[in-house]
Amino acid sequence: MTWHWIAEQEPRWDQDKAAALGDLPPTLFGLGYPEVGHPLGDAWWRVEDDAGSALGYGRLDDTWGDAEILIVTTPDARGTGVGAFVLEHLEREAASRQLNYVYNVVPTRHPEGEAVRTWLTAHGFDPTEVGELRKRVASGAAPSGA
Template sequence: MTWQWIAEQDPRWDQDKAAALGDLPPTLFGLGHPEVGRPLGDAWWRVEDGGGSPIGYGRLDDTWGDAEILIIAAPAARGSGVGVFVLENLEREAAARQLNYVYNVVPTRHPYGESVRSWLTSRGFTATEVGELRKKVASGAAPGGA
């Protein structure tokens, strides 16, 4: 598999992002009710397969030395490793920004919440008292790795 990690220079809501969420509403992830073409805050990347089709997205929202992350794998790509690919690249991006931790808050109403929490925990994230799943960023990682 050849996947590409591509920084979105002017991230906007589009049909590809909506399709990647599948049956999950954008409101679940704090994205509100976005309209196509609406600018998105934070840093976004997309993962494209060998044919140039988007199969996943990563978002990094860095504040106060830490970064909240969002990992999206398109329904057809789930189970293929694209989520791990997104996570590893987000960790590299966070390290390049000299951030301390990456974290995720799995919404209580997420239909797959328990499996998402388990997936993150199996990749080194630990739960905090405020409901975050947090992981220390490894220092010295280079961004944009494949």
């Protein structure tokens, strides 16, 4: 099966994003209480399979040379590599914007926070003194357009 990385030109909150979060509230990730059709800030991409089903999402919020990222996979896609696919593409997007680091702050109320921190660490992120997990972006990388 092939996965496709699709830029959302005008990202909006929708049922697929809500379903991808599962039982996790959007407020946990700083998204507030969005209603279907509500515009979202930042840059968003979605991962689809060949049938056009959404498997996950990536968000990049770049400020001051770094980018906070959000990786969301649908409950059914967890453990399949979709999260690593999203991370790889977010890193390429950040590199194409000549950013220095991507980082994530795992919310203290996240029910699987320790597992998420462990996953990010396994993918090259280092904890900082302010609670972020940071990873240097490889220079010269470009989005694959997959």
